Amino acid sequence: xxxxxxxxxxxxxxxxxxxxxxxxxxxxxxxxxxxxxxxxxxxxxxxxxxxxxxxxxxxxxxxxxxxxxxxxxxxxxxxx
Numbered sequence: 001x002x003x004x005x006x007x008x009x010x011x012x013x014x015x016x017x018x019x020x021x022x023x024x025x026x027x028x029x030x031x032x033x034x035x036x037x038x039x040x041x042x043x044x045x046x047x048x049x050x051x052x053x054x055x056x057x058x059x060x061x062x063x064x065x066x067x068x069x070x071x072x073x074x075x076x077x078x079x080x
C-alpha cells in the first residue's frame with residue numbers, strides 16, 4: 001500500500017499529514033480485525049482487477065471449508 005504514493009504539489013504538508021492519519025487509521029482498524037482472527041488482503045483502486053484479486057484469491061484458498069455453506073450452494077469458505 002505505501003509504495004504506491006505520490007505527493008501533490010499544491011499544499012503537500014496538508015496531504016502528507018492526511019495520508020499519515022489515514023495510514024494510522026487503517027493500521028488501527030486492521031489490527032483490531034486481525035486480533036479477532038480476520039485475514040485482510042488489500043489492493044489499490046487503480047490496480048488491474050486481475051492483479052488486485054490475487055491476494056484475495058490466495059487468502060480465500062487458505063480458509064477452512066464450511067460443509068454447511070457448501071450444502072446450501074455456497075463456496076464453502078468460512079467468512080473469518
